[in-house]
Amino acid sequence: MGAEHDLHNDRLGPQELEIGVTDALQRHITRHVVPAPPVSQRKLDFEHARPRFLRECIAEATGVFLYVLPGIAAVAQFTVNGTNEHIPMSFFSNLLQVGFAFAFGISFAIITCASTSGGHFNPAMTISLAVWQGFPWKKVPYYILSQVFGAFMAALVLMGCYWPQISALRDANLAAHGTAVFNGGAASILVSYPNVTQTNQGFLFFQEFMVDAFLGFIIWSCLDPANPFVSPVSVPFTIGFAYAAMVWGFAGNTISTNMARDLGPRMVAAIFFGKEAFTYMDYSWISILISIPATLFATSFYELVIRDSLKVISSGHARHEEGEEGLSRHLTKTGGYQGPHGSDETVHGKMGA
Structure with a gap:
């Protein structure tokens, strides 16, 4: 097949090659693509039998x-x-790599798994x-257990991959400090710990609360169907880099998220390191619990202050709970929908109905 490609390349003019190899060769190689095999009934039955x-x-x-996993x-x-004297310090001496690792990890998680579970x-x-948003309460504990289990397995895998280095660092920490559980110690690879000077828990609480509220607000705005500035393609990376921004800004001061x-x-x-963890x-x-009230605060602020449900209805992503009659009654009472150019227009007019 390589010889055939060489022959096809010879037949292409220079202007065709300038537009890109993929575009120029597409019509020559598509006839060599093996069609996907038909889906068997056995496979459909197997997939149907899997509990949703x-x-x-x-x-x-x-x-x-x-x-x-990529973050830790x-x-x-x-x-x-x-701290390895054989590796240039500048390569590992900042949080840039950590922020990018968490950003892309979150983006990849959303891209690969959100279509199945919703990507919480x-x-x-x-x-x-x-x-x-009406997510079933009966599913909440199972989702949370699944999320904690996924993080638990990521930490176990990380320990398996880095055990020689982590065990050596642990031994050095024990020799120097008597413990490996502190900010910068071996245990801090897995989870965050405060700096020794951060003895004020009120400060740590406030910092974690604001970081988590910031992230919750960004995520909630990305989930708003009336938000014109994000698309399904951009959402994973928008959320990922929101996390990266918080890592870059606050990880040195201890955050969990x-x-x-x-x-x-x-x-x-x-x-691996004892109950002191x-x-x-x-x-x-603080690191375990604060994200919940902080995120509820951020989403409540968005729902009560920022959300425009009429825009959601006008974009076709929701309906009035009383149907067309309830919507018409609301528009009559409020005088119609104020359009983006300052003119009154009904929701139906905006949608072209």
């Missing part, structure tokens, strides 16, 4: 795994190799979706 609920839980666990792997590079990947988002991302790896940290400076309750 189980697929959703597995997708949540897989998505969190894909999000957490970047932290491992930052922590383990940052965060207990705080699952609870917020149950409060505001996600109950599942923290609780799962913290259990692994307790396995949960008790160090009495910080773990």
Whole structure:
């Protein structure tokens, strides 16, 4: 087939090659593409027999795994190799790589798994979706358990991949400090710990609350069907880089951002480094729990202050609870819908109905 491609290349003029090899060769190679095999009834029966609920839980666990693993792997590079005299310090001496790792990890998680489970990947988002968007409450505990399990498995895999380096760092920490559980220690690869000077829990609470509220607000705005500035293609990267921005801005001051991302790896940290993983400076309750009220605060602010449900209806993504009659009654009472150019127009007129 390589010889055939060479012959086809010889037949192409220079102007055709300038538009791109893929575009220029497409008409020559498509006839060599083997068509996909037909879908068998056996495969359809197998897929139909899979419990939908189980697929959703597995997708949540897989998505969190894909999000957490590259992030904590970047932290491992930052922590383990940052003090390695054989590696240039400048390569590992900043949080840029960590922010990008979490950003792309979250983006890949959404791209690969959100179509199956909805892509919550965060207990705080699952609870917020149950409060505001009608997500079934009976599914909430199962989603949260799946998310924590995915993060737990990511931490276990990371420990398996980096165990020689982490164990050596742990031994050095024990020799120098008597513990490996502190910010910059071996345990901090898996979860965050405050700096030794951060003894004010009110400060740590406020910082975590604001970071998590910021992320919740960005995510909720991306989920708004009336938001014209995001598309399904851009949402994964918008959310991913919102996380990266918080890592770049606040990770040096200790943040968690996600109950599942923290609780799962913290259990692994307790396995390898002892119960101090949960008790160090009495910080773990902040890193595990604060994301939930912070995200509820952010989503409540968006729903009560920012949300424009009439725009959602006009874009065809929702309907009035009383149907057309209820919508007409609302428009009559309010004097119609104020269009983007300042003119009054009904929702039906805006939609071209």
